[in-house]
Amino acid sequence: MLRRSKMPSPLGLTATNVTHVFGGKEPVVALQDFSLDVAPGEFVAIVGPSGCGKTTLLHTFAGLVEPTDGDVRVGGERLTAPRRDIAMMFQAPTLLPWKTVLGNCLLPRELAHRVDDADRDRALELLAWAGIGGFADRRPHELSGGMQQRVAICRALMGDPSVLLLDEPFGALDAMTREQMNVDLRRMWADSGVTTVLITHDIAEAVYLAERVVVLSGRPGRTLDVVDVPLPHARDLSVIETPEFAKACARIRAYFAREDSHVGV
Ligand SMILES: Nc1ncnc2c1ncn2[C@@H]1O[C@H](COP(=O)(O)OP(=O)(O)OP(=O)(O)O)[C@@H](O)[C@H]1O
Ligand SMILES: [Mg+2]
Incomplete structure (x- = not known):
């Protein structure tokens, strides 16, 4: 959990x-x-x-x-x-192709401030929770559509939304x-x-x-x-x-x- x-x-x-x-x-x-x-x-x-x-x-x-x-x-x-x-997830996963799965997940933190170790831990925790913990270093094109959607969900939750x-x-x-x-x-x-x-x-x-x-x-x-x-x-x-x-x-x-x-x- x-x-x-x-x-x-x-x-x-x-x-x-x-x-x-x-x-x-x-x-x-x-x-x-x-x-x-x-x-x-x-x-x-x-x-x-x-x-x-x-x-x-x-x-x-x-x-x-x-x-x-x-x-x-x-x-x-x-x-x-x-x-x-307030996090919004769109119909398309809209991941940045040049960033890794982890990098995509960290995007909301990157936009907010400098990413620290706690952010990285949090992203890895979310990815594991979404069942794609082993794909943190892959790029979006190496993932299936469903896996990309999971990354998008993790990214949305990464901002700790209300x-x-x-x-x-x-x-x-x-x-x-x-x-x-x-x-x-x-x-x-x-x-x-x-x-x-x-x-x-x-x-x-x-x-x-x-x-x-x-x-x-x-x-x-x-x-x-x-x-x-x-x-x-x-x-x-x-x-x-x-x-x-x-x-x-x-x-x-x-x-x-x-x-x-x-x-x-
Ligand atoms: N930026 C815009 N400028 C002008 N009209 C718009 C704009 N965005 C949406 N509309 C119009 O507003 C109405 C509602 O659009 P909206 O995208 O909210 O519908 P939707 O229920 O999400 O449709 P779908 O199920 O196809 O995604 C449509 O008639 C659309 O043409
Ligand atoms: Mg619509």
Whole structure:
């Protein structure tokens, strides 16, 4: 299990009446009146059709986009710019090809200050925890896609975040790798206790990973439902066989019955 000593306390995240309109000749309302309270240490997944504003929403949670209306608070403080303790992981692993796995992991520390031995120890600990401890000196191209995603997760956690934001992190992976990554991610979340918000198109992935699933409408994204996932805290893949899992998936899937919604399992 990962040491928790270096992890700051997880912080809650609150979005209140968030609306975002992208300006231009033809303004696009990406999000409308979105509100959500994520408790400290909670894992929330957000699903919704393509183009409904999920990435925009996550960017407002990261302080990368200032909403046109409403506000986002982290630990009660209004978010006006990116913060070091909010980590974001993108769909592509976005590793620097010329740096080793260890070097990529250390990047947040490098940007913050000079890297010291404690940082190196921490990165190696994270890599071992993610099951890629033997690859610290390799370059990204020597790793599989799933292993690269693990490095990206380690790099995100390297900043000891209070909040972890994941935008379809496993979208590009094959089904089997993805399943294993989900098991690992759930375990990593349980170990680190970091407040986590995951965007995904995959309903089963959302239900397997999260404590609650927010269902968004087509653009502009509005909340259609918030589904509590009644599964145990410690989850292995056997939960997928349970009636509770099937019921939660069916409830969410019913919102996306139209063939062109691009939300699937
Ligand atoms: N920088 C931008 N300027 C103008 N419009 C934008 C910008 N970014 C996103 N949009 C528009 O806002 C809407 C929501 O985009 P967003 O990327 O948040 O959707 P999404 O739900 O993440 O989609 P996907 O599931 O395909 O990733 C889209 O109509 C998109 O065209
Ligand atoms: Mg997106």
